[in-house]
Amino acid sequence: MKKYLIVVFIFFGLLVATHSLPWGFHGHKIIAKNAIFILPQEMLVFFKTNSNRIIDASIQPDIRRYIYEDEGPNHYIDLELYGDKEDSILFMSWDEAANSIGVDSLVARGILPWAIVRTYYRLTDAFRDKNTELILRYSADLCQYISDAHVPLHTTYNYDGQYTGQEGIHRLWESLIPELSSEKYSYWVGKAEYRENIYAMVRKVILDSHSRQDSVLTFEKVVSGSIRSDQKYAFERRGRNEVKQYSKEFIELYEKELNGMVEHQLRASIKATGDLWYTSWIEAGQPDLSSLITSEKQSGNQKEVSLDSAKTTSNRARIHN
Numbered sequence: 001m002k003k004y005l006i007v008v009f010i011f012f013g014l015l016v017a018t019h020s021l022p023w024g025f026h027g028h029k030i031i032a033k034n035a036i037f038i039l040p041q042e043m044l045v046f047f048k049t050n051s052n053r054i055i056d057a058s059i060q061p062d063i064r065r066y067i068y069e070d071e072g073p074n075h076y077i078d079l080e081l082y083g084d085k086e087d088s089i090l091f092m093s094w095d096e097a098a099n100s101i102g103v104d105s106l107v108a109r110g111i112l113p114w115a116i117v118r119t120y121y122r123l124t125d126a127f128r129d130k131n132t133e134l135i136l137r138y139s140a141d142l143c144q145y146i147s148d149a150h151v152p153l154h155t156t157y158n159y160d161g162q163y164t165g166q167e168g169i170h171r172l173w174e175s176l177i178p179e180l181s182s183e184k185y186s187y188w189v190g191k192a193e194y195r196e197n198i199y200a201m202v203r204k205v206i207l208d209s210h211s212r213q214d215s216v217l218t219f220e221k222v223v224s225g226s227i228r229s230d231q232k233y234a235f236e237r238r239g240r241n242e243v244k245q246y247s248k249e250f251i252e253l254y255e256k257e258l259n260g261m262v263e264h265q266l267r268a269s270i271k272a273t274g275d276l277w278y279t280s281w282i283e284a285g286q287p288d289l290s291s292l293i294t295s296e297k298q299s300g301n302q303k304e305v306s307l308d309s310a311k312t313t314s315n316r317a318r319i320h321n
């Protein structure tokens with residue numbers, strides 16, 4: 001209990017000091033919840049029975065990054081920092097990349113693509129072993145990492161517009177917009193499909209995401225130029241503090257300018273998550289999950305911190321720049 005309280009304390013302490021989580025808690029939970037419903041019948045019952053645990057666990061990697069220093073780089077890749085290898089790095093396996101660049105340099109620039117692939121294989125092993133706890137854990141981890149890959153600002157060193165005078169844009173794009181608009185979005189993305197080549201899939205997701213970061217940054221400037229400066233920000237009360245953030249008017253104008261990009265990426269995250277879960281299960285030999293349907297009870301060895309109440313104040317910093 002004491003340990004649990006310390007973890008919560010540290011986490012909230014960091015929330016105050018830092019800003020913006022990947023997709024925010026709100027977005028991650030939407031993705032996990034909707035990915036479950038695109039699974040085939042043979043998987044659906046198990047995932048639905050354990051849906052609360054998977055949805056809650058889908059934000060655990062975010063929480064772990066505040067506790068374990070080596071978790072942070074799993075969530076992003078600063079593609080531009082790969083210099084002349086920017087075009088080739090996503091074609092390399094972990095071993096090839098480590099040989100070519102060195103593990104320390106990889107970690108310094110973010111290892112998101114390899115974190116996705118590694119977690120995918122861990123999930124496949126867990127399915128093969130019919131290990132309920134690990135299936136739930138790696139399904140949730142995989143959901144988080146592949147979803148982060150759909151956030152354009154997770155693929156660039158200018159991840160919070162800090163080099164272009166646009167600090168706060170990270171939270172604007174991935175938290176403030178979904179929190180304002182997610183109820184209007186459509187989440188029907190078809191059924192989960194088998195993916196022949198996981199490496200190619202991950203590469204495509206990251207390159208597509210990266211290709212959008214120009215618009216993400218440029219449109220913020222466009223809207224900033226079209227709105228009175230005293231209308232750009234608003235002050236929101238959080239506890240005893242007044243926090244300056246983008247105004248509702250700005251968020252709406254910016255989302256309009258983005259022309260559905262956030263909804264598109266949220267939907268793509270749902271599909272990609274379902275596809276990866278499904279492919280992993282197929283590759284494991286389609287194990288019968290009905291024998292695993294047990295209960296919603298908490299795992300004894302992996303405490304999950306419930307942070308529902310934190311979703312509207314979700315903040316993060318990139319602990320590892």
Ligand SMILES: [Zn+2]
Pocket residue numbers: 020021022023024151154170174
């Ligand atoms: Zn983020």
